[in-house]
Structure formats: C-alpha cells, structure tokens
Amino acid sequence: MADHNDFGKIAEDMAADFLQKSGYKILTRNFRFQKAEIDIIAEKAELIIIVEVKARSTDVFMLPQEAVNKTKIRSIVLAANHYLEEFDKQNEVRFDIISVIPDEDKNLVIDHIIDAFLAFDAN
Numbered sequence: 001m002a003d004h005n006d007f008g009k010i011a012e013d014m015a016a017d018f019l020q021k022s023g024y025k026i027l028t029r030n031f032r033f034q035k036a037e038i039d040i041i042a043e044k045a046e047l048i049i050i051v052e053v054k055a056r057s058t059d060v061f062m063l064p065q066e067a068v069n070k071t072k073i074r075s076i077v078l079a080a081n082h083y084l085e086e087f088d089k090q091n092e093v094r095f096d097i098i099s100v101i102p103d104e105d106k107n108l109v110i111d112h113i114i115d116a117f118l119a120f121d122a123n
Contacts, residue, residue: 007057008053008055010055010108011053011054011055011098012029012030012039014100014110015040016029018110019040019049022044022112024042024044025042025043025044026042027042027043027048028040028041028083031079032079033078033079034079036076038079038083039052040053047091048080048084048091048093049094049096050094050095050096051095051096051097052068052095052096053097054067054068054097054098054100055099056100056101057102065111065116068097068116073117077095077117080095094114094115096112096113096114096116097113097116098111
C-alpha cells in the first residue's frame with residue numbers, strides 16, 4: 001500500500017474518532033455505490049451526515065476541501081441517495097467535509113466544515 005493510502009486511512013480514522021467524540025454515531029464507512037464512495041456516514045440529532053474526508057500532506061497548492069468539485073459532489077449525492085433508499089432512511093441529510101492537514105509542527109489538524117456543499121451549485 002502506498003504512503004498516500006496510509007495517510008488517507010489515518011485521516012479517515014482521525015475523522016471518525018473526531019466525530020464520535022463530538023457525539024456523532026458512525027453508521028458506516030467507505031460506502032460504495034457504482035463508482036462513488038462516501039467516506040463516513042454518521043447520525044446526530046436525527047440528521048444523517050454524509051462526510052467526505054480530504055487529507056493533504058501540505059496545503060501549499062490547495063486546501064484539501066478545495067479538491068471537492070462539482071463532479072465529486074454529484075457522485076457523493078448520488079451515493080447518498082442510494083444509501084437512503086437502500087436502508088429506508090427518511091432523515092434529513094447534511095453534507096460535511098473534514099479536512100486533515102499537518103500544522104507547522106507536523107501535527108495533524110482537523111477542520112470540520114459543516115454543510116460544506118451549500119456553497120456549490122451542483123446543477
């Protein structure tokens with residue numbers, strides 16, 4: 001397994017741990033539908049939260065969340081709709097991004113962006 005895959009797994013584990021400590025219940029991880037994958041599906045206060053985890057070893061070129069473009073959003077929304085149908089969930093849904101980047105001391109830092117897809121017009 002490549003180092004970037006290891007880093008991605010570490011970031012997803014950190015994100016899941018962060019969410020649990022923040023009162024979220026993790027329903028599933030790495031949910032796949034067709035070519036799309038949802039990193040984390042969680043629940044809190046009757047909401048289903050779809051979480052895209054983005055990690056970078058540096059933010060020199062772009063912040064991790066900037067890699068979530070309209071095409072990625074469409075695929076995540078499609079997978080989320082499938083999840084809701086497959087598991088007969090009627091809950092309201094929110095889409096978040098958790099970015100993980102190292103600070104100047106190389107400690108990994110989490111940035112939880114709530115309702116992250118609101119800024120995009122995914123049409």
